[in-house]
Amino acid sequence: MSNLQPVDKMNIFEDIKKVLTSEDVANIEATFKRLKESKSDSNSKIQRNLTIVGAKLANLESSDNKYQVALAAMTKAFTEEIIKHDKSSKHMRRLSFIAIAYLCDPFDVIPDNDPDLGYADDIYMFFLVLKEIKKLDAATYKRIAESYKKCLV
Amino acid sequence: MNILSTLSQRFKVYTYPDRHEIPASSGTYAWFFPLYAFDDFNEAQELADLYRNVFALDSTFSGEYQLTEKEYTEGRHTRSWQTVSLKADVTVSPTSTLPSDCQKIWEQVQALPETKKVFDQSLMAASLFTPPLYIGKTNDLATRYHQHLSDSGFKKRFENFCRKNKLPLSISDLIFCSLSLDVDSEKLMSDRIVDDSEGKDMNYLLEQILMKSARPPFSRQ
Numbered sequence: 001m002s003n004l005q006p007v008d009k010m011n012i013f014e015d016i017k018k019v020l021t022s023e024d025v026a027n028i029e030a031t032f033k034r035l036k037e038s039k040s041d042s043n044s045k046i047q048r049n050l051t052i053v054g055a056k057l058a059n060l061e062s063s064d065n066k067y068q069v070a071l072a073a074m075t076k077a078f079t080e081e082i083i084k085h086d087k088s089s090k091h092m093r094r095l096s097f098i099a100i101a102y103l104c105d106p107f108d109v110i111p112d113n114d115p116d117l118g119y120a121d122d123i124y125m126f127f128l129v130l131k132e133i134k135k136l137d138a139a140t141y142k143r144i145a146e147s148y149k150k151c152l153v
Numbered sequence: 154m155n156i157l158s159t160l161s162q163r164f165k166v167y168t169y170p171d172r173h174e175i176p177a178s179s180g181t182y183a184w185f186f187p188l189y190a191f192d193d194f195n196e197a198q199e200l201a202d203l204y205r206n207v208f209a210l211d212s213t214f215s216g217e218y219q220l221t222e223k224e225y226t227e228g229r230h231t232r233s234w235q236t237v238s239l240k241a242d243v244t245v246s247p248t249s250t251l252p253s254d255c256q257k258i259w260e261q262v263q264a265l266p267e268t269k270k271v272f273d274q275s276l277m278a279a280s281l282f283t284p285p286l287y288i289g290k291t292n293d294l295a296t297r298y299h300q301h302l303s304d305s306g307f308k309k310r311f312e313n314f315c316r317k318n319k320l321p322l323s324i325s326d327l328i329f330c331s332l333s334l335d336v337d338s339e340k341l342m343s344d345r346i347v348d349d350s351e352g353k354d355m356n357y358l359l360e361q362i363l364m365k366s367a368r369p370p371f372s373r374q
Binding site: 044045047048049050051052055056058059061062104105106107112113115 | 168169170172187189190191192193303308312315316319320321322323324325326
């Protein structure tokens with residue numbers, strides 16, 4: 001039997017919920033909603049942010065911060081299980097791009113230069129995306145969760 | 154010794170993941186802007202304009218700025234914040250438009266993953282041939298790197314610029330280059346040679362000369 005935790009029980013997400021204020025949460029949720037709606041300016045921003053994803057991933061992997069390390073693992077898991085996966089739908093890919101592009105933006109809801117909380121909002125954005133993926137396709141969600149754990153090791 | 158012939162061994166390039174390899178020794182350093190071929194541009198001109206904006210900043214001026222090019226008028230060419238009076242027989246190219254054949258090449262480059270990858274890498278490598286954003290001289294390169302990363306006027310100025318221009322870059326995305334002489338020479342550079350100079354050394358002198366002559370866009374003059 002699988003010992004996978006549901007999305008809202010993953011430790012890193014529990015951690016994040018404790019440190020984010022209700023205002024932060026509302027802002028991140030509003031940003032997620034806005035990014036989901038296809039608008040040309042947000043598409044362009046997503047595209048621009050995704051240009052630097054390779055460098056961003058290298059930066060995160062070299063970090064000692066647990067949030068940044070978790071984000072590197074999440075990015076890899078999304079890339080492997082959705083973006084590179086042949087059977088992923090366009091919508092699933094777009095959701096993944098939203099989370100990864102948000103991660104690449106240093107001037108998001110909590111700017112990344114905040115040493116303690118700078119990446120907490122990025123994790124919450126992944127949480128929102130994962131929650132939506134779980135609703136759409138439990139099997140993909142499971143694959144991401146497994147891949148995430150492997151990438152963390 | 155011809156110092157120029159030994160530069161290739163003395164010149165080091167670091168990015169954020171290699172930051173732990175920056176030595177805690179004396180040296181000259183410069184920050185360079187990484188030339189990403191951002192994927193949201195359909196036209197090569199847009200990318201060229203974006204980079205023109207980065208390097209057009211003039212650190213000797215403060216306050217708000219906007220890069221606009223005005224029409225050439227006789228004897229006078231105005232570029233937003235800089236006004237230069239000229240008395241010369243010159244031809245001024247009023248715009249920074251790329252040659253018309255560039256767009257076709259750009260489209261071909263974008264069309265194929267292999268050409269795009271090679272072009273992106275060449276552009277990124279060429280970052281070191283752009284004017285540095287900031288130049289300095291320090292007794293401890295590693296410490297200075299981390300100072301700039303955590304809290305510095307340079308960081309604030311650069312990140313404000315990126316925010317304003319919607320660039321997804323922060324100071325940790327920049328390229329840090331260092332250049333050191335041999336240990337003894339670097340030691341001499343950081344020795345106090347003037348009694349009443351408040352601890353200022355030859356490093357300070359060199360840094361000031363570099364800043365005033367090269368006018369790196371994000372150094373405070």
